[in-house]
Amino acid sequence: MEESQSEDWGMQVGTPDLEEVFSDTFSISGVENLSDREHICLGNKIKLPLEILYQVMFISGKRGSGKSYTAAVLMEEFERLGLQFVCFDALDAHGYLNQLDGIERIEPQPGDGINMKKLVAKLKTSPKSLIINLSQLPLENQQQLVSDYCEAILETDIGGKGLMTLFEECQDFVPQIGRPDSFASIVRLCKLGRASGYGVCLISQRPAAVSKEALSQASVYCCHNIINTKDLDALKEQLSFGSDKDSIKRILQGITYSKAGEVVMYSPEFFRDDGYIVVGKIDTPRRTEHKGSNIEVKTKFSTENPTNYYTSTFNEMDYGFTPNQLDKVLETPSHSTPSDSSFEPNLSENKSSFKYEPQSYDFPPIEETVKRAESVLEKTTDAHKGMKTIAAMSLLSIGFYTVLRSVGKRN
Numbered sequence: 001m002e003e004s005q006s007e008d009w010g011m012q013v014g015t016p017d018l019e020e021v022f023s024d025t026f027s028i029s030g031v032e033n034l035s036d037r038e039h040i041c042l043g044n045k046i047k048l049p050l051e052i053l054y055q056v057m058f059i060s061g062k063r064g065s066g067k068s069y070t071a072a073v074l075m076e077e078f079e080r081l082g083l084q085f086v087c088f089d090a091l092d093a094h095g096y097l098n099q100l101d102g103i104e105r106i107e108p109q110p111g112d113g114i115n116m117k118k119l120v121a122k123l124k125t126s127p128k129s130l131i132i133n134l135s136q137l138p139l140e141n142q143q144q145l146v147s148d149y150c151e152a153i154l155e156t157d158i159g160g161k162g163l164m165t166l167f168e169e170c171q172d173f174v175p176q177i178g179r180p181d182s183f184a185s186i187v188r189l190c191k192l193g194r195a196s197g198y199g200v201c202l203i204s205q206r207p208a209a210v211s212k213e214a215l216s217q218a219s220v221y222c223c224h225n226i227i228n229t230k231d232l233d234a235l236k237e238q239l240s241f242g243s244d245k246d247s248i249k250r251i252l253q254g255i256t257y258s259k260a261g262e263v264v265m266y267s268p269e270f271f272r273d274d275g276y277i278v279v280g281k282i283d284t285p286r287r288t289e290h291k292g293s294n295i296e297v298k299t300k301f302s303t304e305n306p307t308n309y310y311t312s313t314f315n316e317m318d319y320g321f322t323p324n325q326l327d328k329v330l331e332t333p334s335h336s337t338p339s340d341s342s343f344e345p346n347l348s349e350n351k352s353s354f355k356y357e358p359q360s361y362d363f364p365p366i367e368e369t370v371k372r373a374e375s376v377l378e379k380t381t382d383a384h385k386g387m388k389t390i391a392a393m394s395l396l397s398i399g400f401y402t403v404l405r406s407v408g409k410r411n
Contacts, residue, residue, distance in 0.1 A: 040077045042070065045280035046263065048220070049270060053083050053162040054199040056190050056217040060207050060235075061224025066261045068093045069290055070222060070282045071166060071203050077284070078129060079103055083162065085129045088146055090169040092135040095291040107133040114145055116152035124158040139172060143182040146173050150185035153198060162197040165189070170202040171209040183211070190217040208234040221266040225258045232256070239266055247275075254279065 039047040059074075061067040071087075072094055078085045079102040087094060098105035108114060114132075123130070134142045146167070153165070167173055173182040190200050202218070204210050208230040215238050226232060232252050239248055254264050265271065265278040300306045372395065 037081075040074065040081065041284050042073055042077070042263075043280050043283045046265060046278055046282065050081070050083070051270075052199065052220060053078070053164050054194050054197045055219045055269075056194075056199065056214075057201045057220040057222065058207075058210075058215060058218040058238075059201060059203045059222040059224075060205065060226060060231075061263075062205055062226055062228070062231075064260060065224035065226075065258070066263070066282060067203060067205070067222075067224050068168065069261070070224070070263065071168070071201070072097065072288075072290060073282055073284050073286065074201070075103070075129070075131075075166070076100065076287050078164065080287075082127060083164070084123065084127065085164040085166060086123070086149070087129075087131045087166040088134055088142075088149075088168060088173075089131055090134050090142060090167075090172060092133050093168060093291055094131055095133065096288040097131055099288050102127065103129045103131060105131040105133060107136065108145070109136050110138065110141070114148070116145075116148040117156075119149070120152045120156045120158070123163065124156065140180075143173055143180040146182040147185040150182070150189045154189060154192060154196070157196065160197050162199070164199040164201055166201040166203060168203050170214075171204045171206055174202070174211045174214045176209055176211050187211065187214050190214050207231045207238075210234075212237070219267055219269045221264075223255045223258075223264045223266065224262070225260070226255050251277065 036047075039049060040052055041047050059067050059070055068091075075085055075087060075094065075097055077083075079097075079100050082102070087097075089095075095105070097103050106114075119130075132145070134145070137145070149165075153163070167186065170186075173180065174186040175183070186200070189198060193200060200217075202210060202214060206228070207215070207226070208228070212234075215234075218238070221235070221239065223235065226235065232255070235255070236248055236252060239251060251264060251266060258264060261281050261283070263280065263282055265280075266276055267278075268276045271278050
């Protein structure tokens with residue numbers, strides 16, 4: 001069959017393009033003509049209204065799909081437009097964003113504290129955004145800081161200018177299973193923050209690991225590639241609102257087809273004219289280096305001398321051995337004792353001969369024991385005569401037993 005005929009039947013080389021998955025179900029019109037000064041531009045075809053700042057948003061995707069990159073583009077766009085945010089960066093994925101004029105960064109160490117009321121007061125008077133690098137702190141400390149922040153921000157009116165709070169690795173702070181200190185505070189911020197202009201952006205690889213109670217508040221879902229069945233089921237449960245079963249099935253199919261950087265945006269509130277869906281690629285040029293990129297793996301053939309790649313550079317001193325000691329150990333079989341006499345115990349020295357020598361004991365005569373018993377009886381008062389009689393008899397018995405034992409040993 002010729003290639004053109006195959007294409008007529010839907011055949012193509014490789015996986016289908018993301019837009020093709022949705023083309024016969026949703027109207028994908030694109031938003032290229034929208035003003036960059038009035039919208040948050042994540043890509044040529046993905047532009048969000050400014051109201052996103054005080055909404056609840058969920059960014060998800062498996063490792064390497066581009067979710068942290070998307071979060072970074074979102075924050076760069078906030079800075080470009082003069083919109084304020086706070087990011088709790090659990091993995092130090094956004095360590096270069098503070099190179100921009102409108103973003104500052106703090107990095108608490110173990111034992112450090114943050115006065116969240118002071119921090120929130122600073123946000124109220126300053127237009128700058130803040131990244132809090134939590135990567136050096138134990139998880140329990142991270143959760144406590146997040147809880148303190150959420151409570152402080154909910155208690156403060158920052159003047160109605162709007163503020164987005166982003167939580168990287170949000171499953172650690174608002175999990176589906178478990179209730180850490182941060183759980184209730186984040187849920188409250190998701191539910192109550194909009195009235196005060198406070199938005200929340202939850203970021204996680206695993207939708208199934210994030211609290212359904214928190215996700216139910218999201219008005220925008222930004223989904224990169226996800227293939228895990230449990231995660232797709234969790235998304236299916238959240239996306240079911242406002243869409244029929246066939247549409248949800250097609251949305252999930254598109255999420256599994258998406259390549260790195262491609263995204264399916266779902267929002268009944270903001271994408272109503274596009275069938276609730278906008279698809280495309282996060283291709284807005286970055287203004288800072290992305291710190292969350294993967295390492296570059298190199299083989300030995302990228303070195304100058306691959307033939308001698310495994311030539312030993314062993315230094316005995318690095319292991320605490322002198323060369324002579326190391327040679328002796330290496331020459332000794334692992335199952336035997338070293339032949340060096342310094343390792344052998346000298347059994348000929350300090351030998352002791354053990355002899356049992358019976359000990360003799362001097363016991364008082366039986367007559368003296370009897371007299372002691374009688375003396376105790378004579379001093380007994382009527383009130384305590386019974387108990388002391390028993391004590392005296394016990395003492396007498398002990399005396400007879402001691403004498404008999406001594407006689408037996410002598411015989």
